[in-house]
Amino acid sequence: MNFQKRLFKRIQKSPPLFFLLAYLTVILIGTLLLCLPFSSAEGNFTSPVDAFFVSTSAVCVTGLTPVTTASFWSPLGQAIILLLIQLGGLGVMTAVGALALLTGRKLGMSQRVIFMEEKNEDELTGLVRFLKFILKATFLIEGLGALILASQMVPQFGLVKGLIYAIFLSISAFCNAGFDPLGPVSLSDYSSNPVVLLTIAALIIVAGLGYVVYIDFFFRKTKRIRLQTKMVTAMTLLLLTLGTLGIFLMEYGNPSTIGGMGLGEKTLNAFFQSASLRTAGFFSFDQAAMTRPSSLFSCFLMFIGGSPGGTAGGLKTTTMAVLVLGLIARVRHTRDLPVFHRNCTRENFQQALILFTASIFWITIVGFLIQLVEADKEFLDLFFEVISAYGTVGLSRGITGNLHALSKILVAITMVFGKIGPVTMLGALLRPAKYRGHRVAEESVMIG
Template sequence: MTPTTNIREWPFRLRPPQILAIGFALVIALGTTLLALPVASETGQPVSIVDALFTATSATCVTGLNTVDTPTTFSLFGEIVIVLLIQTGGLGFLTLSTMVALLLGKRITLKERLLMQEALNQLTVEGVVRLTKYVLTFTFICEGLGALLLGLRFSRDIPLGQAFYFGIFHAVSAFCNAGFSLFSANLMDYRGDLLVNLVITTLIILGGLGFSVVADIYTKRSWQRLSLHSKVVLTTTFWLIVLGTILFMALEYTNPLSLAPLPLNEKLLASYFQAVTPRTAGFNTLNIGALRPVTLFLLIILMFIGASPGSTGGGIKTSTFTTIAVAVWSIIQGKYDIEIFGRRLPRGMVLKALAVAAVSMMLVVTVTGVLLITEQKEMEIVLFETVSAFGTVGLSAGLTPQLTVAGKLLITATMYSGRVGPLTLAFAIAQRLGRQGIKHYPEEGVIIG
């Protein structure tokens, strides 16, 4: 019996997945209330409750989709609320509460360690407090350096104080894979700026690797000594970025509305940026609505895969994708064991990966179908927006600002599901998992294929 099934002291007998789901919902509710206040509006007229809910969910779920223009709609107070929601959603409210407890010298109990295990997506409870310390230290170092570099660059275009405020906002938004920008054109005006592009993409990649991978690299410092999980994440991330860059450039090279007018160096930089940002970040240096349908399909695939477990990003995760790919390849080769990097994957882990992908696919298909009815838009645009919401990416092909109230609420629910995790959410809303029966029925096969 696992520790989580034997604990009787959970508040209201809630399990860790339920606590995570409710916690995110409470943070969203608080954010909605604050963003709906007149003081959060640039004009003094409060935004609608639906738009406040949408923005709070998008920020907390580190997505970046917007029904309103952030810099022209929200005041300084509203923008600060948004960046705090991004930080809370990116790190997780449990990580931040653990930080407060550690600063106060409070002892972290077993219940809290079990919650941290669930929040950080770890296999065991061992070392979760130490990992939390790594998470906080690494996050603030990355965001601090990113804010400094971006602030210095932005100071060439806007006043110094505002430049560093913009630097902090964009560094937090990038590391947490949120994609919120204080520029109405997002980062399109910095398409050819090497510093801005490299700082933003580096923060996105570091935030999307997963904190356990970063801690593993820091402690092991050798490829041979890295865990299997770290090797899978790093290898998958590398190839997704490389292949994504090559394919994006090939598909858009002659598109007069995107890459065609740009010099070669800007073509390469923009292609690299747009290969990184679908990994749940949401920034863009090109007009996404002007991309070719086949390019949108490429971005949909990248968005659906997403970042890595235990990171600030969403999607089904890189390790899930690779596990399924390796399993399929093993079956094609006629192998019973599923092997990668000289290790054999447990079959239960493969089944979990298939479950995550299947539940995610069903969610995307269902939401897309409903949005096709409510929004009356083209299939590729609706699918793109749905996957962007599910993967907590934030890229938009132009549909989000035009959503009906029903569409806004549906995308809001999709962002929440994508951040909490389809499988975790399914467990969270279940009443109680029944005990595994002691009866075993006779085995019989079915015809496959």
């Protein structure tokens, strides 16, 4: 009993631990539902490992899956996956807050703190208004995306099926999930359809910007745009441009990807690949057929991911920008981190360095362990898989379904790590340091 009381008190005092447990609870509920016969197309029990993997992938809005979503799951199973995607895209605590608002309940202080943790907010004031804005913006954008996609899907699949596909794709794209109901080829059949590819790319990009950016652009009360918005916008445009140009040049002559397309289609598909690498997971050509340089370049983009405060995963654009600024400042022997006529704080740089270091350590350790288990598989394929899981991207070089059960569990844990973030994950698992009333003396060591 004493252990239970201590655990309950620790959960109350630790938002990161509560945050982690909330996500794990939703994942486990999803796992149980997907295991049951009514979730599979054939009416059989699903392997607990595969159900856990898919549930984790949906809640963490990743898109990696060991089975084909369109054929393996029943309509009810696909509906469960879509619900998990929506919960993961909004954020579990955002969904809890939305339920509280619908039932007329007020958000307590602890709920506000956890919601702030989930959305990377620094202030408690105005969180209820922010929550309402998130819900309105999410459903409005998803609805608009579904209408545009329905104009292409309904003529092809009929009214009911076309609408279902359009809604599924819109929610999955805006939540940066990468699940689709179209089969193992994903959007390959639409590689020459700019309406479908550009709509999904737009949903991915808009979601990856973050809700704070929406507010700053459309509802700001002053003329000055915040530094956060400027950095997010600049980094997003830079990475989309570099990604498009890089994929276009490296895959230009590859007949297995975009080599056989016309110039316009090559540009369209290179842009779509660049957008999807921002943690979405859709693809319009075979990922396993890409050249090695393209695959490694894709890993770099997946590692960075989207921007904080939205549905995207990865290290985040602002984190990478601050790291580069800190490196330049160190080389120039200055403490300033200037950008857009402002200075980022040294605390920002320390946070970015911690995130980067923790992420590299995690990816290295998990990659090593999976390579031990999957000794017969190519290192690049496994590395691509781990980076995709960390960035909650969902792209794969076709090995997910053939992974050992232990590898699937490691990849699933990496999705959780990438979704909630290294600092939150470690903060949930480690106890806070106790103040002992004194500090030992400091001593410098050589670095580098």
